[in-house]
Amino acid sequence: MTELTETLELKLVEPNAHKHRKLCETKQVYQNALQAAFNANCATQTEANNVVVNYNLSGYAKNALKKYVPQLCGGSYDANELHDDHPVRFTNEGPKLDHKPQNAIEWYIKIPHHDDYNLWLPAQPDPEQQEWLEALYAGDAKMGECRLFGRDGKWYLHVVATRDVEERPSSASETPIGVDIGEASLLTVCHRDERGTPATPNLWNDEGKRVRQLRETYFTATRRLQQRGSERIVESYGDSLWRQIDDILHTVTSEVVAYADQFENPVLVLEDLTHIRENMDYGAFMNRRLHGWGFAKLHAQIRYKATENGIRVETANPAYTSKTCHCCEELGYRPDQATFTCSNSECWVSEYHADINAALNIADCYLSGESHSREHTDGDDSAEEGGRLTGPQDSQADAETQQVTLGAYAS
Ligand SMILES: [Zn+2]
Known part of the structure; x- marks a missing residue:
């Protein structure tokens, strides 16, 4: 058994003004929390938690920060690298995938905004990665950490996915x-x-x-x-x-x-x-x-x-x-x-x-x-x-x- 890992890219399809604003808010609040926890030099999850708990973010983003910040502070991270376009990280329980094959855009993704509030957005996957989405949706692949980011005015979600595959020895006759x-x-x-x-x-x-x-x-x-x-x-x-x-x-x-x-x-x-x-x-x-x-x-x-x-x-x-x-x-x-x-x-x-x-x-x-x-x-x-x-x-x-x-x- 081998584990395959792939980062799936989903392009969020033209969020309306309201959803775009919410995504910007999430990004900004996340950035502020990350900066604050980094400035406080949080070396443990507990320390990071004490800082990020005060921010209006979903629990999934806070949990991701609690894991992420101690890595930054413990390592040789250069504070100048804490630039604005840091992706918003979510732990895997946050984002959810939905599939509606009857629609032109078949896939939908749930992005946690803050507690009790989520955004559902139609998402366009890379056609080469459709088998991964099928596997994820069927529960045959596992979702890992997700990262939300903007690029050239568009929004994307990166989903780290893993699945187990078998390797069989190949023989001469096929x-x-x-x-x-x-x-x-x-x-x-x-x-x-x-x-x-x-x-x-x-x-x-x-x-x-x-x-x-x-x-x-x-x-x-x-x-x-x-x-x-x-x-x-x-x-x-x-x-x-x-x-x-x-x-x-x-x-x-x-x-x-x-x-x-x-x-x-x-x-x-x-x-x-x-x-x-x-x-x-x-x-x-x-x-x-x-x-x-x-x-x-x-x-x-x-x-x-x-x-x-x-x-x-x-x-x-x-x-x-x-x-x-x-x-x-x-x-x-x-x-x-x-x-x-x-x-x-x-x-x-x-x-x-x-x-x-x-x-x-x-x-x-x-x-x-x-x-x-x-x-x-x-x-x-x-x-x-x-x-x-x-x-x-x-x-x-x-x-x-x-x-x-x-x-x-x-x-
Ligand atoms: Zn013939």
């Missing part, structure tokens, strides 16, 4: 497992056995159906409720439906990792999100955004759970995964959602399960070297794309949904 995310089956996995024959495919059809139902229920119901102006109900109802969807995704992603775990030196091969967009026929605008949401979320969950179990994850860049024959590599077509038909008369594949065919193509991309691990990707890679698919600029409908939520979080 088992690439193609992971296809689709409509009919939420997820399909397949690999080839040592003779190259497609083996043990697994599909999550019922889960796909259930997610579609919940999504439809959400849109029908919220539209109706919004027309009636019942925005509070929209929010709580929406939250409960999306929690159910999230539960399904967690079940499925855990099962995918368990599936991979049974093979020798497994490598989970995910499709690049850019290509998913090219490969799929999208319906309405909102639908497209939700596909983006689902893909990004499934990917993030698979990534962190695989890492947790010492299983590698690679991204493949296949073009036309759903339209290429896994056997002869000719282009075929899909007469319906579930079926792939090969147009090569020489090929033994006439009709094949479309999702399994796609999963095999994805796995084969890894073998043919058309894949890359995340570390080697450039700025235009899948994660970036995933972030964009669910970005705030996506639609008017999103902006409206977000208004509703911002309303409920306004303090």
Whole structure:
């Protein structure tokens, strides 16, 4: 078991004037308390406590100061370095993370202002760090100290997060497992056995159906409720439906990792999100955004759970995964959602399960070297794309949904 640590950066999305003022206040009071405790040369937590207790700060900021100041005073810290842009530190119990995937800005963070008063703010994470947020939100990673600071007129929160991961020895023979995310089956996995024959495919059809139902229920119901102006109900109802969807995704992603775990030196091969967009026929605008949401979320969950179990994850860049024959590599077509038909008369594949065919193509991309691990990707890679698919600029409908939520979080 190894512990991974990462500092997650969350950009607080355009706090309104009121919240901006509160953040400035927190920063100023914190700075004053820090200066006073430093000037008093507090070498112990008790001494620091006696000074900071008088300041109108949250207990989490005070506790962080009690730990921090004795370190400064005990060390060879230069007082001149006690500059104005010191971040406001909070102990880990203070800030809280919330997730509302139905909104354009999905993540929310609670910043303690002072006792009994907190600020909820929408927060934009680094798309590369989405797997960490998923892990934190699911309780599979631990939050450490948090630091609030301003930079170029914007506010950020740095969250130190840790999680335990397994290390497994790698062996010569790898088992690439193609992971296809689709409509009919939420997820399909397949690999080839040592003779190259497609083996043990697994599909999550019922889960796909259930997610579609919940999504439809959400849109029908919220539209109706919004027309009636019942925005509070929209929010709580929406939250409960999306929690159910999230539960399904967690079940499925855990099962995918368990599936991979049974093979020798497994490598989970995910499709690049850019290509998913090219490969799929999208319906309405909102639908497209939700596909983006689902893909990004499934990917993030698979990534962190695989890492947790010492299983590698690679991204493949296949073009036309759903339209290429896994056997002869000719282009075929899909007469319906579930079926792939090969147009090569020489090929033994006439009709094949479309999702399994796609999963095999994805796995084969890894073998043919058309894949890359995340570390080697450039700025235009899948994660970036995933972030964009669910970005705030996506639609008017999103902006409206977000208004509703911002309303409920306004303090
Ligand atoms: Zn074929």
